[in-house]
Amino acid sequence: MKLVGLATAFGLCLGLASALTTGLYDQFSDALNPHLGEPLGDSLYWCGKKTDVLTIDSVKLSPDPPHKGQSLLIEGSGRLSEDIVEGSFVDVTVKWGVIVLIRKRYQLCDLAGEIDEKCPVKQGKVTIKKAIDIPKEVPMGIYTVNAVAHLPGDSKPGHQITCLNARVRF
DSSP, rough: HHHHHHHHHHHHHHHHHHHHSSTTTHHHHHHHSSOEEEESSHHHEEEOOOTOSSSEEEEEESSOOOOOTTTTEEEEEESSSSOOOOOOEEEEEETTTTTTEEEEEEEHHGGGGGGGSSSSOOSSEEEEEEEEETTTOOOEEEEEEEEEOOOOOTTSSOOHHHHHHHHEEE
């Protein structure tokens, strides 16, 4: 009886491994990431709240989806209800399939210069335009990115700046 149970478990593992290496991977991946948020295009999703500090008016990725060995242009606009001040941060997680590649906190004021801003970023209308080169050596697979930005001392409701998810197949 134990041998039958072991064989069944082994068969299930083989079936799962086979499915993960075929077109069924998307179904399993969707089960692991059931809701990425409200679509903002083919690859980008808003996972924020109505009380977020940033109200996103538009976001455009070009090309969408991104391609290996090409430049990705990110353009966006929105409105800030509060200033982005020193100590504001974004927590970023990057996964390749189910494997976590990066889990890191970045200080937003350290990144502001990359989009031609400086801290504090004043409340009101904001726009960004940023090009990122995607290396051609990126391994094939499905990548998911989660980025959640917060104001410092994010202890009271409404101090989340925004939340974005991305899902890309290379």
